[in-house]
Amino acid sequence: MTASQNSTAGPQLSDSVMVEHPRRRSDVNARLVEGEMVVLDRTANLIHQLNQTASFIWHRCDGQYTAREIADQLVDAFEIDLDTAEGSVKAALQQFEQLGLLERAQA
């Protein structure tokens, strides 16, 4: 088992991702502790710690919201501008995707 921390750096997804409905994998085990999510992926033998922003985004990756709607909620919750929020959502989704933590997104 390996522990990892998320970051929001790195290349970002294109704008088309903002209309998708990201859905986290249902077979991972996640717990919110003091505003940060711990995500246990037994399939990959990895455990991840998400920062508060990524945790907020992860919590909303339930297939109900588009990435744009998540960004809008991020604006309200963290009092940041929309560009910053969209950038954070794209970066987080990119990382969740790379880590294999998302189900296939539905348009």
Added chain:
Amino acid sequence: MHTLTLRAVDRGIRVDCEESETRALLTATYGHMRDEAGAADLHYIVGRDSARTTFFIKRQGRELLTAPDDGAFLQLFDEDIVIELQKLRCDLYFVHAAVLTVADTAFMLVARPGGGKSTLCWALSHHGFPFLSDELGPVDLQTLGIHRYPRAVALKTQPPASYPIPPATLQTSRSWHIAAEDLPGGIGTGLTRLTAVFFVQYDAKAREPSVRRLSVAEATGRLYANTLNALAHAGDGLDAAIRITAAITCFELVSADLTATCGLLTATLKGLLLTSSP
């Protein structure tokens, strides 16, 4: 035949040694865990083959284990006993850690293999911290008490000259094994409440050690990654890890010079105990 009767995590272990060399090896490493009280929950027969070229370990319920030399023999024995104890005490949360005590509380040193955990443990003993364990931190999840497991401290490399290995220390093909009795800080007794965990990383480029307090989430990830029997617990052991990390204080310790690292850890613990005392 010589019988060695040990006790660990409140379970009895009987080891029948068929010849003197295996007996000497196990007495040097597990001698401080000797205890005649109670029935044996685990029974081993160990020895060497007639040509004295191979060590063997027999235990009911598993195939014969053989080892080409003393270092491999001890490693196999260590691994088997740790796995069997996890089965016998699946209620405990077993962390791969060294454990010492301070002011009647315990703290763990957790590191990747080769990360300097045992060397730091040996050095800290020179600074007056009583020893509980070098390899195994068995945590009682109800009380957060940690059981002692005073097997000898196993060092893969020679420590710095300021922390010399005692002359009579057992040296095998793989490690030095410093008997618990030889630790200058003494040995802790009984179940001791856990108060802190240090996740140790050695950085050869670091000019000085550094310490950083971890969030519960980050500590949980790190603790979980070093847990031996997480899946024996509900929710794949994640809740148990959170139970521990939410109740104690966890740090990342980047180690450098050993004496300076011991100083930083001592100061950190002193500050922690001052802030947590009534």
